[in-house]
Amino acid sequence: xxDQFVVPARLKKTSFVLMGVGLxxxxxxxxxxxxxxxxxxxxGLLQNxxxxxxxxxxxxxxxxxxxxxxxxxxxxxxxxxxxISMAVPVLAAILFVVVMILVFGGRDDIYHWVNxxxxxxxxxxxxxxxxxxxxxFTIATILTLGLWVFFTVRLxxxxxxxxxxxxxxxxxxxxxxxxTVVCGAFLVVFTLSVGSTTPWIWLMSIDAHWFSTMYSWYxxxxxxxxxxxxxxxxxxxxxxHGYLTFVTExxxxxxxxxMFAFSIFWTxxxxxxxxxxxxxxxxxxxxxxxxxxxxxxxxxxxxxxxINFVTPLLFLMKRxxxxxxxxxxxxAIVIIFGHWLDFWQMVSPGTVKDxxxxxxxxxxxxxxVGLIIFxxxxxxxKAALVPKNHPYLKESIVHHT
Amino acid sequence: MAVKKFVVGLFDDxxxxxxxxxxxxxxxxxxxDVYTPFPVHGLDHAMGLRETSLHTAGFIYGITGTTTALSxxxxxxNVDWPLNxxxxxxxxxxxxxxxxxxxxxxxxAVGMVYTFCYLCQLMPFVKKHIFHPRQxxxxxxxxIEVTExxxxxxxxxxxxxxxxxxxxxxxxxxxxxxxRWDKDDEPYLRKIQTTNA
Numbered sequence: 001x002x003d004q005f006v007v008p009a010r011l012k013k014t015s016f017v018l019m020g021v022g023l024x025x026x027x028x029x030x031x032x033x034x035x036x037x038x039x040x041x042x043x044g045l046l047q048n049x050x051x052x053x054x055x056x057x058x059x060x061x062x063x064x065x066x067x068x069x070x071x072x073x074x075x076x077x078x079x080x081x082x083x084i085s086m087a088v089p090v091l092a093a094i095l096f097v098v099v100m101i102l103v104f105g106g107r108d109d110i111y112h113w114v115n116x117x118x119x120x121x122x123x124x125x126x127x128x129x130x131x132x133x134x135x136x137f138t139i140a141t142i143l144t145l146g147l148w149v150f151f152t153v154r155l156x157x158x159x160x161x162x163x164x165x166x167x168x169x170x171x172x173x174x175x176x177x178x179x180t181v182v183c184g185a186f187l188v189v190f191t192l193s194v195g196s197t198t199p200w201i202w203l204m205s206i207d208a209h210w211f212s213t214m215y216s217w218y219x220x221x222x223x224x225x226x227x228x229x230x231x232x233x234x235x236x237x238x239x240x241h242g243y244l245t246f247v248t249e250x251x252x253x254x255x256x257x258x259m260f261a262f263s264i265f266w267t268x269x270x271x272x273x274x275x276x277x278x279x280x281x282x283x284x285x286x287x288x289x290x291x292x293x294x295x296x297x298x299x300x301x302x303x304x305x306x307i308n309f310v311t312p313l314l315f316l317m318k319r320x321x322x323x324x325x326x327x328x329x330x331x332a333i334v335i336i337f338g339h340w341l342d343f344w345q346m347v348s349p350g351t352v353k354d355x356x357x358x359x360x361x362x363x364x365x366x367x368x369v370g371l372i373i374f375x376x377x378x379x380x381x382k383a384a385l386v387p388k389n390h391p392y393l394k395e396s397i398v399h400h401t
Numbered sequence: 402m403a404v405k406k407f408v409v410g411l412f413d414d415x416x417x418x419x420x421x422x423x424x425x426x427x428x429x430x431x432x433x434d435v436y437t438p439f440p441v442h443g444l445d446h447a448m449g450l451r452e453t454s455l456h457t458a459g460f461i462y463g464i465t466g467t468t469t470a471l472s473x474x475x476x477x478x479n480v481d482w483p484l485n486x487x488x489x490x491x492x493x494x495x496x497x498x499x500x501x502x503x504x505x506x507x508x509x510a511v512g513m514v515y516t517f518c519y520l521c522q523l524m525p526f527v528k529k530h531i532f533h534p535r536q537x538x539x540x541x542x543x544x545i546e547v548t549e550x551x552x553x554x555x556x557x558x559x560x561x562x563x564x565x566x567x568x569x570x571x572x573x574x575x576x577x578x579x580x581r582w583d584k585d586d587e588p589y590l591r592k593i594q595t596t597n598a
């Protein structure tokens with residue numbers, strides 16, 4: 001049984017090439033978008049860093065949610081989301097640098113509430129300044145990023161430490177209990193951050209006048225389904241290279257079901273946000289959808305729905321596709337790309353304004369993908385691929401849907 | 402439906418049942434059904450049952466619901482009784498979506514329940530022969546149909562070798578029938594000759 005991952009030279013090369021593409025795009029962007037065009041440079045960075053941070057954080061959420069639900073089926077590949085979640089510290093650092101430059105770098109084209117003159121002249125922004133101010137933004141960002149990194153690293157550390165334990169029932173109970181406590185605490189933090197404040201201050205405050213209570217959940221659904229797709233991609237990759245002996249198409253089937261269900265969940269939130277605003281038809285709310293539905297962004301708006309709802313719905317409906325490795329890889333890539341596009345249409349209409357071919361954003365995205373591949377492959381080598389002392393391991397091995 | 406002859410065997414444990422099912426199939430006997438106290442994973446596969454088409458039926462019911470909702474609402478608000486509601490267009494798709502969704506789910510759910518009942522031959526007041534009183538209680542009951550090519554005595558000894566207890570031969574209606582257990586089951590069987598054996 002191959003239980004110790006060794007990074008294949010090809011994967012390493014791929015990750016370096018992708019990171020190179022990202023870096024090159026960043027440099028080209030630095031030259032191409034100067035002065036008044038620099039908005040696009042920062043919008044692209046904000047979009048990509050927040051998207052990729054949140055989809056890797058979805059792996060921590062996956063571990064926490066399945067642990068609290070006393071799920072057993074995921075144990076055979078639990079080390080995969082663990083390894084993906086270990087990309088969170090690096091991506092959190094990148095995002096932190098980006099948003100701090102946006103807030104304190106003397107620019108107000110992304111977050112126009114950072115400009116005190118705008119706020120003073122603007123009733124709405126003045127009223128919101130109790131919440132939308134530099135101090136609150138910074139403290140909330142540091143607090144959430146710090147807590148995410150703390151819990152992610154803690155869960156990973158505990159899991160590796162447990163490899164040195166034994167299989168006695170008391171040890172198993174102790175293992176489950178301490179995992180439950182840490183996961184429970186993480187989920188409280190997660191709900192208060194991703195489920196509430198964090199997407200408001202990082203992304204929704206781009207359109208500082210507009211507000212939507214669905215926004216955070218919408219962002220969560222988007223990144224959670226992409227996070228599941230990311231986990232599936234790594235699971236299939238490892239399986240195809242002869243690792244993860246205990247993972248069968250039964251586990252893949254469940255991951256497929258998750259992707260199917262949460263694609264529908266995303267659509268549900270997408271529609272809930274849209275329909276209430278459409279129904280009430282109030283100018284302060286519809287201004288967000290004006291450029292997206294009736295402006296230049298119209299094709300992207302409907303493409304978003306086509307890629308993220310119709311495609312997974314019809315494609316993953318059949319049992320056979322959920323159990324097919326190639327089909328899962330295909331739909332996982334489609335889902336990640338689709339939600340990347342979703343983030344693009346969340347960030348760009350309020351900042352860049354005009355619809356342009358997103359070569360810069362996409363190049364940066366490839367760089368982030370390379371970075372994630374590099375970090376995750378590196379993390380996968382640091383521990384055995386099967387947590388051999390987990391009391392639910394057997395349940396996962398005999399898992400049958 | 403038809404009255405047929407069966408050999409019935411009782412099993413205590415699914416660990417004994419599984420190899421027995423496989424043996425019966427390799428021996429070429431016609432397996433009528435296996436009754437279990439709880440859903441046994443993989444038994445359908447071991448019995449050689451084909452994958453159910455219930456989900457295909459569900460999909461068809463679902464899109465029927467979608468079409469019904471959309472076409473009915475469009476007809477009402479555009480053709481039959483156009484109303485100006487809050488200045489909204491006469492074909493307000495976002496407003497139609499919740500109802501379309503609900504009707505899709507309703508059609509799919511109700512349709513699938515009835516189809517499931519039909520496929521399993523379950524309906525109010527409709528009965529099926531019970532081969533053993535404990536068949537869905539705490540015992541596993543295997544029923545083998547006695548065809549023209551089958552020797553009932555041979556099947557009995559075969560089942561005994563496979564670990565079955567309480568082996569007996571029964572003449573019973575194979576499908577569902579309408580009536581009452583106390584009045585119809587026995588007299589009904591006495592009146593009619595079996596079609597096989």
